[in-house]
Amino acid sequence: MNTTPGAASPASASTPIRVGIVGYGNLGRGVEAAIAKNADMSLAGIFTRRPSASITPIDPSASVFTIDALTEHENDIDVLILCGGSKTDLPVQGPELAARFNTVDSFDTHARIPEYFETVDAAARRAQTTALISTGWDPGMFSLNRLFGEALLPDGDTYTFWGRGLSQGHSDAVRRVDGVADAVQYTLPSQKAVDAVRSGTRPVLTTRQKHTRECFVVLEEGADADAVREAIVAMPHYFADYDTTVTFITADELARDHSAMPHGGFVLRSGLTGQDHAQIIEYSLALESNPEFTASVLVAYARAVHRLSQQNQHGAFTVLDVPPGLLSPKSPAQLRAELL
Amino acid sequence: MNTTPGAASPASASTPIRVGIVGYGNLGRGVEAAIAKNADMSLAGIFTRRPSASITPIDPSASVFTIDALTEHENDIDVLILCGGSKTDLPVQGPELAARFNTVDSFDTHARIPEYFETVDAAARRAQTTALISTGWDPGMFSLNRLFGEALLPDGDTYTFWGRGLSQGHSDAVRRVDGVADAVQYTLPSQKAVDAVRSGTRPVLTTRQKHTRECFVVLEEGADADAVREAIVAMPHYFADYDTTVTFITADELARDHSAMPHGGFVLRSGLTGQDHAQIIEYSLALESNPEFTASVLVAYARAVHRLSQQNQHGAFTVLDVPPGLLSPKSPAQLRAELL
Numbered sequence: 001m002n003t004t005p006g007a008a009s010p011a012s013a014s015t016p017i018r019v020g021i022v023g024y025g026n027l028g029r030g031v032e033a034a035i036a037k038n039a040d041m042s043l044a045g046i047f048t049r050r051p052s053a054s055i056t057p058i059d060p061s062a063s064v065f066t067i068d069a070l071t072e073h074e075n076d077i078d079v080l081i082l083c084g085g086s087k088t089d090l091p092v093q094g095p096e097l098a099a100r101f102n103t104v105d106s107f108d109t110h111a112r113i114p115e116y117f118e119t120v121d122a123a124a125r126r127a128q129t130t131a132l133i134s135t136g137w138d139p140g141m142f143s144l145n146r147l148f149g150e151a152l153l154p155d156g157d158t159y160t161f162w163g164r165g166l167s168q169g170h171s172d173a174v175r176r177v178d179g180v181a182d183a184v185q186y187t188l189p190s191q192k193a194v195d196a197v198r199s200g201t202r203p204v205l206t207t208r209q210k211h212t213r214e215c216f217v218v219l220e221e222g223a224d225a226d227a228v229r230e231a232i233v234a235m236p237h238y239f240a241d242y243d244t245t246v247t248f249i250t251a252d253e254l255a256r257d258h259s260a261m262p263h264g265g266f267v268l269r270s271g272l273t274g275q276d277h278a279q280i281i282e283y284s285l286a287l288e289s290n291p292e293f294t295a296s297v298l299v300a301y302a303r304a305v306h307r308l309s310q311q312n313q314h315g316a317f318t319v320l321d322v323p324p325g326l327l328s329p330k331s332p333a334q335l336r337a338e339l340l
Numbered sequence: 341m342n343t344t345p346g347a348a349s350p351a352s353a354s355t356p357i358r359v360g361i362v363g364y365g366n367l368g369r370g371v372e373a374a375i376a377k378n379a380d381m382s383l384a385g386i387f388t389r390r391p392s393a394s395i396t397p398i399d400p401s402a403s404v405f406t407i408d409a410l411t412e413h414e415n416d417i418d419v420l421i422l423c424g425g426s427k428t429d430l431p432v433q434g435p436e437l438a439a440r441f442n443t444v445d446s447f448d449t450h451a452r453i454p455e456y457f458e459t460v461d462a463a464a465r466r467a468q469t470t471a472l473i474s475t476g477w478d479p480g481m482f483s484l485n486r487l488f489g490e491a492l493l494p495d496g497d498t499y500t501f502w503g504r505g506l507s508q509g510h511s512d513a514v515r516r517v518d519g520v521a522d523a524v525q526y527t528l529p530s531q532k533a534v535d536a537v538r539s540g541t542r543p544v545l546t547t548r549q550k551h552t553r554e555c556f557v558v559l560e561e562g563a564d565a566d567a568v569r570e571a572i573v574a575m576p577h578y579f580a581d582y583d584t585t586v587t588f589i590t591a592d593e594l595a596r597d598h599s600a601m602p603h604g605g606f607v608l609r610s611g612l613t614g615q616d617h618a619q620i621i622e623y624s625l626a627l628e629s630n631p632e633f634t635a636s637v638l639v640a641y642a643r644a645v646h647r648l649s650q651q652n653q654h655g656a657f658t659v660l661d662v663p664p665g666l667l668s669p670k671s672p673a674q675l676r677a678e679l680l
Contacts, residue, residue, distance in 0.1 A: 033614045037494045113680045114673065139680040141488070141621075144664055146679045148481070151640045151667035152633075154377045198626075273636055274373045277629035281481075282622075286538075289617035293492075296613055300491045320665035320675050324484055327491035333454065335660050339486045340453050340479040 016042040017306045018076060019299070020101070022067065022093065023083035024048045024055050026261070027106065030295025031081050032058050038299060040329045044077045045069075070100070077101060078309075079302040083295075091116065095123040098131040098316070102309045104302045106136040106294055113139065113318075121316035130309040132317045135301045136294040137285055138162070142267050144319050145283040149269025153279055156271020159197045161189035161210060165263025165290060173238045174215050177231045179223030182251060184258045186214040189265065197268045200278035213244040216258055218251045263290035300327045356382040357646045358416060359639070360441070362407065362433065363423035364388045364395050366601070367446065370635025371421050372398050378639060380669045384417045385409075410440070417441060418649075419642040423635075431456065435463040438471040438656070442649045444642045446476040446634055453479065453658075461656035470649040472657045475641045476634040477625055478502070482607050484659050485623040489609025493619055496611020499537045501529035501550060505603025505630060513578045514555050517571045519563030522591060524598045526554040529605065537608045540618035553584040556598055558591045603630035640667045 019035055021028050024046050035041045036059070045063040048055055052064040065073070070080075080097055082105040084090055090107045097103050098120050107116050113134050124131040134140070142160060149158050163186065170185035177183075193210050196203045215232055219225060229246045233239050249257075264285040271279050287293045301319070304326035308317065325335055359375055361368050364386050375381045376399070385403040388395055392404040405413070410420075420437055422445040424430055430447045437443050438460050447456050453474050464471040474480070482500060489498050503526065510525035517523075533550050536543045555572055559565060569586045573579050589597075604625040611619050627633045641659070644666035648657065665675055 030614065037613070110680065114677050117676055134680050141492075143680045147664055147668055147675065150679075151643075151664075151669075152481075152636050200626075200628075273377070273629060273632035274370065277627075277632050279628060279633050279636075280626040282624045282626075284620075284622045284624075286540075286620040286622075287617075288540075288619060289613060292613035292617050293619050296492050296619075303491075318676060318680055320679070321663050321672070323661050323663050324487055324491075325660035328487055329491075332661070335487065336457055336658060337454050339490075339660070340450065340474050340483045340658055 016040055017303060018042055018044040018078045019302050020044045020070070020073065020077040020080045021046045021083060022048075022070075022080055022097065023089065024050075024057070024064075025083065026291035027295055027298075028083035029058060030289070030292040031083060031298055032062065033292060034296045034299040037296075038303070038329070040303070041299065045073060047080075070097075074100060078306050079104060081105070081298050081302055083298075086112075091119075094131070094133065095119045098129055099123040099127045100129070102129050102305050103131045104135060104298050104305055105131075105133055106140070106298060107134045108136065108139055110139065117316050117318070125315045128312075128314045130305050130314055130317065132301050132305050132308075132319075132322070135319050136297050137287075138265070140294075140297050140319055141283070141285070142265070145267040145269075145281075147320055149267065149271075149281050153269050153271025153273070153281065155273070156269050156279075157202045159205070159210075159268045159270070160265065161194055161268075162265040163187040163189050163211065163263070165265070165287070166258075166261050170213065170215075170238055173235060174217060174232055177228055177235075179220050179228045179231075180217055181220045181223075182218040182254055184216050184254065186216075188212045188214060194266065194268075197270055198280060198282070200270055200280055202270050207241045208243060211242060213239060213242045215244060215246045216249050216254060217246055218254050219248055260288065261290045263287050263293075303327060303329065356380055357643060358382055358384040358418045359642050360384045360410070360413065360417040360420045361386045361423060362388075362410075362420055362437065363429065364390075364397070364404075365423065366631035367635055367638075368423035369398060370629070370632040371423060371638055372402065373632060374636045374639040377636075378643075378669070380643070381639065385413060387413075410437075414440060418646050419444060421445070421638050421642055423638075426452075431459075434471070434473065435459045438469055439463040439467045440469070442469050442645050443471045444475060444638050444645055445471075445473055446480070446638060447474045448476065448479055450479065457656050457658070465655045468652075468654045470645050470654055470657065472641050472645050472648075472659075472662070475659050476637050477627075478605070480634075480637050480659055481623070481625070482605070485607040485609075485621075487660055489607065489611075489621050493609050493611025493613070493621065495613070496609050496619075497542045499545070499550075499608045499610070500605065501534055501608075502605040503527040503529050503551065503603065505605070505627070506598075506601050510553065510578055513575060514557060514572055517568055517575075519560050519568045519571075520557055521560045521563075522558040522594055524556050524594065526556075528552045528554060534606065534608075537610055538620060538622070540610050540620055542610050547581045548583060551582060553579060553582045555584060555586045556589050556594060557586055558594050559588055600628065601630045603627050603633075643667060643669065 055064045080101040086109045174183035233244045264287045266284040269281040387407045395404045420441040426449045514523035573584045604627045606624040609621040
């Protein structure tokens, strides 16, 4: 069907989608790696606020520019992937760059998504660009699964569990405690709570029952271990509502055992159909690299954004608005034959 | 954004979506039950080939008509859900009814989906109707998860496991064996194979390694048990490629222990990102009632079809073409605030 949203233009199969990366931390590096895994995409350049010579891309031949150079590359870029942080970078860059480029970002401050959407939407509509916000895995794939869960099983409850995974925000909070030289924090789903949900009993779970927190801390010389432990476990918002364990380790142990960035989690929907038939839907991720997986999601949505833009669908979008077929390099006919 | 595909018209919140059911077996009954769980939908009628008086709907006040009466109800129905079988009913009814109504169906003969799509698409485009084909869980939710898996992790392998669940087709095959009075067949995923896939090793698995089959058989009087067992396990296509167990039981035991219709399964994507980081995505269903869950999916997609039709998006669609937000009764703004 010619007007199907999933219909790719024939050109997209032959001309690579030119993707620019803005910001080159763990996420930007992950995006560079993910572009290399997609034959229909090419890296148009890495744009950074740092001196461009200070960046060492994975591919030594990749072009690195300062962010000001974006102006000169407006005609060389189909989609920009914004890899900055949600706290200070994206609230400024999101609307600013959506006014000049098609964009994809991973804005993940859940409570602020509605206002961020409005700001980016206004910029993108004025400029007739296409901007997909807040993708990745949560928000992103987990959001999609929360939506499918409640739409398919309206008589039900949704449960999201995270972990086992490294939480950057909680690690930073521990590092700010007096006497802490360095630290990492892992979030763990409680196996007992997960099992209760999987059993179909639809339990009501408190914050404390759903997750536990594990901190590995390197003390500053002369710091009081008990005082540090107490300051961590009693910290409001971050730890007070959880059962938290604190383990003191050396800087060498931290470097050796805790430099990976695993994460993951589950979205479960437990519902009833008919009189009393229990139905359980579970979506789970087990990720050895959180930033590389998030980057892979951003890159697949960059393909969708390029196609939406070619269909003159402008403004801000979220994963909830995008026909899934647009994520694949395959044609709708090929997808029907191979995947349905 | 006004042009977002996810934007529901304000009317859809207040006027119920009027859904007709064609065919009243297990699936049609499940659709009736699912409509009752969705406040924004109403049952416009059950249409059957049987004498309408022979049908006992779940809700005694539900209207039952013969299928010929559809003509008189063309203005009372927003979407028809086709609950017939894929072998003989849908190939005829799908294009015929898409020429007069918006439709949703669960056509599940995987190899024939492309030609079925073309036939229904031609009928729906001529009539300017909207027809969503081949939804449910496989094809349907499993297809979506195969798509997301390969789009997000292009360097990877996809594995689909089914069960533990009752297979209607295989149960029928066993019932056709000489000497069998009645039977049920369960498909089971091999735990060893599932564990190997979850470990991220990307094993190459044979048909025999992925699933086993369990038959519970009631013999006809005087039948030779060994001959029946041999005829079953050696049956080409159905059992010859699997490890199959055959257990003989009484008709009473069959009725007591094997009248439920559980099913489920997993779609796993195991892939690598960056240099060597293993990433596992798993989608799983544990269903106490296969037909009621399939029905729930059909009903959620009926909502999407109604909205696509209101947007003048005509022709045939599959789950891969539908923006997920259209499945929910909530507005796009509410979805962004609550689910992202």
